[in-house]
Every structure is written in C-alpha cells, then in structure tokens.
Amino acid sequence: MKFIAFHLMPYQSLPDDFEQKYDSVWVTVPKQLFDPAEGHRMYHEYLDELELAADLGFDAVGVNEHHSNAYGLMPSPNLMASILARSLRRRPRTNLMVLGNSLALYNPPVRVAEEFAMLDVLSGGRLIAGFPVGTSMDVNYAYGINPAELRERYYEAHDLVMRAWRSDDVFEYNGKYNKLRYVNPWPRPAQHPHPPVWIPGGGSVETYRFSIEHGYSFSYLSYHGIKYARKVMYPFWQTNDELGADRNPYKAGFCQIICVSETDERAQQEYERHVRYFFDKCNHIHPRFAEAPGYRTPASLRAGLRSQFDGSMKSASQMYREGMGWNDLVRERFVVAGSPASVVEQLEEGIEDLRIGNLICLLHIGSMPKWLTIKNMTLFATEVIPRLRHKFAEWDPSPYWPKGMPNAAETAQSV
Amino acid sequence: MSIAEQHTFAIRPDVTFSVLSAGHGHPVVFLHDEWGLSWNPFLSRLAEQFRVFAPQLPGTGESTGLEHIPDLWNLVLCYLDLFDALELESATVIGHSLGGMIAAELAVTDPSRVNRLVLLAPFGLYRDDCRIPDMFAMLPQEIERRLIFDSESALAQQRLQKPTSVEEQVEQAIRRIQAQQAAAKFLWPIPDHGLRTRIHRIQCPTLILWGANDRLIDPVYGADFQRLIRRSQLQVIHNASHLLHLEQTDTVVDAIRRFVLEAETST
Numbered sequence: 001m002k003f004i005a006f007h008l009m010p011y012q013s014l015p016d017d018f019e020q021k022y023d024s025v026w027v028t029v030p031k032q033l034f035d036p037a038e039g040h041r042m043y044h045e046y047l048d049e050l051e052l053a054a055d056l057g058f059d060a061v062g063v064n065e066h067h068s069n070a071y072g073l074m075p076s077p078n079l080m081a082s083i084l085a086r087s088l089r090r091r092p093r094t095n096l097m098v099l100g101n102s103l104a105l106y107n108p109p110v111r112v113a114e115e116f117a118m119l120d121v122l123s124g125g126r127l128i129a130g131f132p133v134g135t136s137m138d139v140n141y142a143y144g145i146n147p148a149e150l151r152e153r154y155y156e157a158h159d160l161v162m163r164a165w166r167s168d169d170v171f172e173y174n175g176k177y178n179k180l181r182y183v184n185p186w187p188r189p190a191q192h193p194h195p196p197v198w199i200p201g202g203g204s205v206e207t208y209r210f211s212i213e214h215g216y217s218f219s220y221l222s223y224h225g226i227k228y229a230r231k232v233m234y235p236f237w238q239t240n241d242e243l244g245a246d247r248n249p250y251k252a253g254f255c256q257i258i259c260v261s262e263t264d265e266r267a268q269q270e271y272e273r274h275v276r277y278f279f280d281k282c283n284h285i286h287p288r289f290a291e292a293p294g295y296r297t298p299a300s301l302r303a304g305l306r307s308q309f310d311g312s313m314k315s316a317s318q319m320y321r322e323g324m325g326w327n328d329l330v331r332e333r334f335v336v337a338g339s340p341a342s343v344v345e346q347l348e349e350g351i352e353d354l355r356i357g358n359l360i361c362l363l364h365i366g367s368m369p370k371w372l373t374i375k376n377m378t379l380f381a382t383e384v385i386p387r388l389r390h391k392f393a394e395w396d397p398s399p400y401w402p403k404g405m406p407n408a409a410e411t412a413q414s415v
Numbered sequence: 416m417s418i419a420e421q422h423t424f425a426i427r428p429d430v431t432f433s434v435l436s437a438g439h440g441h442p443v444v445f446l447h448d449e450w451g452l453s454w455n456p457f458l459s460r461l462a463e464q465f466r467v468f469a470p471q472l473p474g475t476g477e478s479t480g481l482e483h484i485p486d487l488w489n490l491v492l493c494y495l496d497l498f499d500a501l502e503l504e505s506a507t508v509i510g511h512s513l514g515g516m517i518a519a520e521l522a523v524t525d526p527s528r529v530n531r532l533v534l535l536a537p538f539g540l541y542r543d544d545c546r547i548p549d550m551f552a553m554l555p556q557e558i559e560r561r562l563i564f565d566s567e568s569a570l571a572q573q574r575l576q577k578p579t580s581v582e583e584q585v586e587q588a589i590r591r592i593q594a595q596q597a598a599a600k601f602l603w604p605i606p607d608h609g610l611r612t613r614i615h616r617i618q619c620p621t622l623i624l625w626g627a628n629d630r631l632i633d634p635v636y637g638a639d640f641q642r643l644i645r646r647s648q649l650q651v652i653h654n655a656s657h658l659l660h661l662e663q664t665d666t667v668v669d670a671i672r673r674f675v676l677e678a679e680t681s682t
Contacts, residue, residue: 141604144603148596148600287554292551294592294599305588305589
C-alpha cells in the first residue's frame, strides 16, 4: 500500500458569511477577498506541511492545478513542486506527485513535457506526472477552452507530450491544434523513457479505458469518500476486467479526507469546523459553472442524468445540502475520522472494497491550522500507515511508481 | 400546422444535414438558433407562403459531423454544399440568433447564393460597451426569463413543460445539451468571430428584426447591423424578447412576406 500526502492549498481566510454573500468560490470569486499577506503565510505553511510529510515517510507528496478559485491556490502546481523537489533531495524515499497539468491549457503542450522533465530531473527521477482534463470551471470558464474541442485537445496534447518524451529524435508534429516543425524539448526526463503517468478523473468510461489501455494509474479525486466512490471505482474495475487487464491495485488511487486524533470525540472537536469550512465554502460552486455544454460526452451524460431524474442516486453535494451531522459525515465516509484504530478500520474496509493501492490522503482540509495538520500527519504516519502498509504486498507497484535516477554507469552506457 | 418532410443530405462522407421542408414557391432557407430545431408554428406560417427548407445544425437533431467541422468558415462551406445538394442556386435566407450569424456569414462568403437576407436578433457583432451575457453560464430558468418577454404566455408555459417519463426527460435534456454544445462550438466563449470586418460584403436586400425587449442581445445591436449592411432595414417588434418569431409569429411572418415581395418587385 502506498500513501500520498496531498494538498489543495485552499485560501483559509474567507469571511464567515462567504457562502451567503457570494455566488461562487470558483470562476467569479472576488479578488478583493485575497489578502497577499495571508497568502504568503499560507503558501509557506503548506510547503512546511508537505516537507514534514516527506520527513514522516509518506511515499509521495502531491499538488494539483486549479484556476480562478479560493478552493486551491495553485494555478501553477509546478511552481510548488519545484520548491518541493529541492527539499526532497534530503528525503530519498518520498516521490513528487503533480496531479497534474491540465494538458489542453498549455500552448504548446510541449511546455508540459519540458516542465515535467525539469521536475523529474530536479527531484532525481521521482516525479509522478498527472494529466487531468481539468474541471469545467477551470478549463472552459476560467481558461476559455471551447467545450466542443476540449477532449480532442486533451488527447492530442497527450499524444504530443508522450511522443516528445519517447522520441530520441527531433520530430515534426502536424496535429489539428498543434503544428510544430521542431519538437525537441530539453531537458529530457530523468526516468526513461518517461515518469509514470497518472490520470485523475471522474465517472467517464472513456477515461477508464484510456488509463487502463495506456498502462497509467487512474485516480478518482472525489471529496465524498470511499463509500460514494463505488459509483466510479466499481465500473473502473469492471472496465479493467472486460479489457482483460491484470488487477494490480496500484493502477487505482483514491483521495480521502482523513482526520486522526487521540479519540473519536476529540477528532470531532478538533476537525469538524475545518471540514465544514471545506464543504460550506471551498465547495460553494454556483451551478451555472458546474458544466459547460459538451464537457461530458453524451454517454456519460445519459448515465448521470438518469440517476438525477429518477432520484435513484442522490449526488454527494445534494446529500450534504440536505444536512449531515458529524456522525453522518463519518458514517458516509465523506470524512474518515477518529482515533487511529477507528481510522484504520474505516480505511481498511474502503481500500479493499475499492481495490486502491494508492491512497491519496487529504490531511489538511479547509481552514485547518498548521499545528493541527502537523498533528494529523504525524498521527497518521506513525499510528495508521504501519497498520495498513502490508495491504496488497503481493502486488508490484513499480509499473506505476517512479524509478529514481538511473545510476551513473547506466547513464554512461546509454549515451 | 402543415406537415413537414424530413430528408437527409450527405454533403461529405462525414457530415450530413437533416432538413425539414414544406410549402411551395419562392425558396426560403431557415437557420435555427442555439436551442435546436423542431417544426414550429412560425415555420408552418412561412410554409403557407414559401418553399421552406430548415436544416438542423450538424451535431443537433438528426444532423451529424460537428466534430469534423473545425471552425465557422468550414461550417459556412458546409451550408453552401447543402445549397448544392438542395439544388438551390440562390434563396432567401432567414436566420435566428446563432442561425442569423451563420446566415450573415453565408451572404458574406458567397453573395450570389443569398438573394435576400432576414436576420432575426442575430449574433455576430460584439460591443464592449454593451456586452452580450454568457448564456452558457445560465441555469435553464435564467435563460428562459431572458428569451421570452411575457412569462405568462402560452409559449413560456409550454417551454417549461417536462415529459412525464424519465427516459423522455433524459433524452430531452440530452437534445438540449447537444444543441447548446454545437452552438457553443461557434459562440464560445465570446460570440465574436470578426463579422464586423466582413459585413460590408453583404449585398442583398436585408431585413433585420429585433424584439424591442430582447434580454439576451440588446436591440442596440439591431441598429449596428442596420448601419453596417448597405441595403438593410430594421424593424423593431413590440412585446417580444429574443424568441420574437415565436412570441409575435404573425407580425414577424407578415414583415418577412412584405419584405420578400417588395424585394421581388424592386429587383
């Protein structure tokens, strides 16, 4: 079992009445609410927290990309990752997960091949390269990508980046959206031929197939917990089995909010208001921006709309809006919380049920202060990880995890 | 309501147009808006006077091949191919909203194929001092309030009706989203593809109709179109918002009929 300390880097100082007073945390959130002095403090605290996670022996630290929002302060995750790459030199077992760069937003997408290669070299061959499509708020509304072109642009950019990494030669690329005479990014990645690729996605069958067929690891970045995730991870494994692929659990990851304390009661006392900050404010997205027409394919739409219209499955946000107490949040596993023993029990069940080898742990959530994040990470690393580490020991994670720097002899031979 | 026929024309191996048609006489091509096309009372009234062809935009209704049409220019060429397939040397072209923008671009690209142009509250121009709101960031009820002047009217009520079966609701929603997706391909994120630089090429007599109460595209745009198209006239339709041809069908059809007949006698 592998554990990643993942950080959204949310803006922590939204006003108490934010969700009553303002339309949306995404796309139209007023810039006046951002205080640079607060931002300065948060960035450095968050980087401290991720460096601590590396000291504590997490298998990776992780960042991701979002735009025009107070939910996560990382329009450029690569900037954060480059800072972490330096400090990881002293922490040899921890890898660097960027989950990731929204491929369709980079012009030309060669930029992603370049920056990821820089990060891979800086980190000593420890980069996990994430290729998300991006949320509709990010890619369509904030960055103006035409929804009718989004997926084509994404697949074309993927093709270009992978060829740029795999090819030893300068090549020409004549795509629909990218026309380049000379594709020859320097530097090339430290890992040969390229870093492991992870695909964060939602419930789209096309994405499962894409990830499985390319030998990538698929991650479901939901904030509604391991129970709700069945609706994605069950079909993912079903697709995997239909394709006749092996059942290596490291080809699947899931993101879970986790709150560890000495006792179950203390967990509620310490964490509830920060979890509420996340769900009430960071998830306060106006439905106008939920989805541009064409963001989802008709097949994915059909499945989603049916359960919406016949009431057979409530959306997670609908469940939350209808009112969930702390015990409901824990019972539904929106939050895995409690004493180390409770957390182990709650996670163990979900990990086996969903068959996920990569647990992407959200140990900072919402407005959580640094001292509490340190406590959470430390308790998780010392009391929880050792009791779950043995899971899936019979499987080999190496196809989906970084290989590190090739040693000098090999490098000399290959040149 | 007159019964329309529906025929499919493959203009390329990967692009097909489904065309609704009815009526006799002078040929009229109607290009629909960003909500898709089904036969409606406005088309029925038109078909009493004219031979009406109403193609569905690729990617909407039964028409296919949106993904093989990279941009607006190629879309315009597809419509010119459709004129060939319909054996229309030239026709009166009526376009509403998105369809109005396409109609104007057709007249720009090949003036010989458009003998009269009728623009019903078209997209195509954009003013920074009077921005068109982002309809792709509106909830369905917000859009409806902007589209129809009288929210109590039968039209407004009828558009809010939902099918009873879940299956039909799903299919209706998908048709709507597909129409919006196809429209977004040519209107996202700001509906300005540079018509202003080409609009002087429109040579035919042009009638511009605008709802006096249009809450999607301000009537000030009507005056702009009128100023930029040489042989054009603007008529403002009272008690109408953006769906003027469905809100004030008789007035709009009468205006079109008079315009086509006048143009016929003057040319």
